Amino acid sequence: MIKLHGFSASNYYNVPKLALLEKGIPFEEVLSYSGAGPKYKPEYLDKSPLGKVPALETPEGFISESRAILDYIERSYPTPALLPDTPFHIAKVQELAQFIELYFELVARRLIPSLLLGTKPDPTALKEVEKGLEKAVTALPKLSSFETFAYGDQFTLADIAAILNLPIVRNVGKAFLGGDPLTQVPNLDAYCARMEERPHVKKVRADAAANRPDFMAHLKALYGL
Known part of the structure; x- marks a missing residue:
């Protein structure tokens, strides 16, 4: 196994x-x-x-x-x-997944230490994150309409990227940017609500919530917080 x-x-x-x-x-x-x-x-x-x-x-x-x-x-x-059956559509799924990882998750991740520790982020970093997310939010609808799945008519790796990375952007936006920037993306809120109803997504969320206290204890012990 x-x-x-x-x-x-x-x-x-x-x-x-x-x-x-x-x-x-x-x-x-x-x-x-x-x-x-x-x-x-x-x-x-x-x-x-x-x-x-x-x-x-x-x-x-x-x-x-x-x-x-x-x-x-x-x-x-x-x-x-978890991928379509033609080279072009496979590439489009990978394109969308990578777009979400690079231009949403990695950008927002700069503020995760402040989010976890409850500290104020560096003003320069905050402005850079805000500008980067604004560009990504404007571009995202060109890659997905989010009408059913993230791409096409089946659950793919693009859905996994969206489900697991976009909540970080939402949390950072609510904490430091005055609101969730992703609400501006057409159909995204309804799409996310549908994805949260998938049984395996629920399991991943529940396991993450159960592990979070132990992870925070690990960080505190590691860094002497």
């Missing part, structure tokens, strides 16, 4: 976790927090060279980085498919 190493409060970990659940693939979860210093578990670097989560343990060895793990899962367990 394959094993997924990481922790459920991490959206990066939940990307392959949700893919595995949606495909119905048996897997074991192995709790491991990220990092590479002396306060971490140095043996984890044999699984993920930079000490990041997630890492997937397969019969042939370990794979790190969510994108590579997703590719392994899709090629090893092709049904049910």
Whole structure:
């Protein structure tokens, strides 16, 4: 049985976790927090060279980085498919997923330490995040109408990217930008509400909520907070 190493409060970990659940693939979860210093578990670097989560343990060895793990899962367990059946549409799903990761999640993530610790963000960083998210919000409707799924008429990797990354943007917006910037995207609110009703999404959310207190305790112990 394959094993997924990481922790459920991490959206990066939940990307392959949700893919595995949606495909119905048996897997074991192995709790491991990220990092590479002396306060971490140095043996984890044999699984993920930079000490990041997630890492997937397969019969042939370990794979790190969510994108590579997703590719392994899709090629090893092709049904049910999380990608369309033509090269163009596959590329469009990957385009949308990468757009969400790069121009929403990574931009908003700069303010996550302030969100977790309850501190005020650096004003320069705040302005840069706000400007970056404004550009992404304007561009997103060109890639998806969000009428049914994120792309096309089936649940794909683009939906996984949207479900697990866009809530970070919402939380950052509400905390620091005076409101949720994603409400400006047509059909997105209704789309997100539909996705939250999926059983495996509910499981991922519940597991994340259950793990969050332990993760925060880990951070406090690690950084002496």
